[in-house]
Amino acid sequence: MKSTQFRLDELARHVNGQVIGHSDLSISALASLAAADAQSISFVSHEKHLADAQQSHAAALIVTEQLRLRLPQQQNFIVVENPYLAFALLSHVFEHKVLARGIEATAQIAESAIIAEDAYIGHYVVIGEHCVIGSNTIIQAHSTISDGTEIGRDCFIAHHVAFDCAVKVGDRVRIHSNTVIGGEGFGFAPYQAKWHRIAQLGSVRIGHDVRIGSNCSIDRGALDDTILENGVIIDNLVQIAHNVVIGENTAIAAKCGIAGSTKIGKNxxxxxxxxxxxxxxxADNVQLTGMSMITKNILQAGTYSSGTSFLETGQWKRAAIRFKQLADVPLTKIVKQLDHMQAQIESLETILKLRK
Structure with a gap:
């Protein structure tokens, strides 16, 4: 693949940065400090990376002014307030983009579907009745768009994504391979020792600027819709059950599972x-640490954890025995023992004071 060349001052304009050094320096790649060569630009976001920056072969570095002053051996810089944000912005400049537009001959599209002229529909894509695909949206091979689905502008739908009901998708949404949007929720009514399936009659609504990773399941609602609001980002291998509502700009890392009808706030x-x-x-602005199990409402912002942190195996086994022993002791007995210990400590403190 032919590499694209950018002048250093061109890249600086993308990130509203200041060039120090040769503004016409040619850059063809964005790279890590360790892998960068004489055609690459890299970034330094923290002083702990200064030693790596000093050893780097990068042609130019993205830095703050304070970090630039600590790299006197380097000659070419883009100076910004936030190097990591600048790196994120430049990653789009160097990203491989799907430039093809139009509809591949192997795609199957219902006559009632409306497809923007500048959209791309890949090989073996199936688009059902009354679907709408917005301007500059890309749908890659083997994806299936069921009847009544609407996908906004500038979206990216990767290979083998399935929309299983009349999903509504906003603008600038990215959904990665093998994810299912609008699959049947896990709804059953128990009666006379049998599970009776509940037909799921809702759908899924996805806001603008949402990102969903690969191999995720976003179930449709039983009656009301499952909702992902603007700016939600979801990692790979995440399960979101029926009627869940996720607030704006909430981030969900891999292998999380959210059961039905739960409401998660913003940020x-x-x-x-x-x-x-x-x-x-x-509530809004809640952080849940890894492997936590949330079993009741959280109504105040903050950081919450559950579970047991790791120990050496022998220590963990001894601790597990103590946990079991603790569970077998009534709480009132533990409180009485603590009160007795407190009284003994206070008695010893009084004796020591008298001796002084």
Whole structure:
């Protein structure tokens, strides 16, 4: 693949930065400090990376003014307030983009579907009745768009994504391979020792600027819709059950599971492996640490954790025995023992004071 060349001052304009050094320096790649060569630009976001920056072969570095002054051996810089943000912005400049537009001959599209002229529909894509695909949206091979689905502008739908009901998708949404949007929710009514399936009649609504990773399942609602609001970002291998509502700009890391009818607020962070039971509410600005299990409402912002941190195996086994022993002792007995210990400590403190 032919590499694209950019002048250093061109890249600086993309990030509203100041060039120090040769403004016409040619750059063809964005790279890490360790892998960068004489055609690459890299970034330094913290002083702990200064030693690596001093050893780097990068042609130019993205830095703050304070960090630039500590790299006197380097000659070419883009100076910005936030190097990591500048790196994020430049990653789009160097990103491989799908430039093809139009509809591949192998795609199957219902006559009632409306496809923007500048959209791209890949090989073997199936688009159902009354679907709408917005301007500059890309749908890659083997994806399936069911009847009544609407996908906005500038979206990217990767290979083998399935929309299983009349989903509504906003603008600038990215959904990665093998994810299912609008699959049947896990709804059953128990009666006479049998599970009776509940038909799921809702759909899924996805706001603008949402990102969903690969191998995720976003179930449709039982009656009302499952909702992902603007700016939500979801990692790979995440399960979101029916009727869940996720607030704006909430981030969910890999292998989280959220049970049905739970409402999660804005600007929350769920670290990897978090589990959330159904029918509860989590407030705005809540952070849940990895592997936490949330079993009741969280109504105040803050950081919450559950589970046991790792120990050496022998220590963990001894601790597990103590946990079991603790569970077998009534709470009132423990409190009485603590009160007795406190009284003994106070008695010893009084004796020591008298001796002085």
């Amino acid at each position: 929350c962070i769920l670290a990897g492996g978090v589990g959330v039971v159904g029918h509860i509410e989590i």
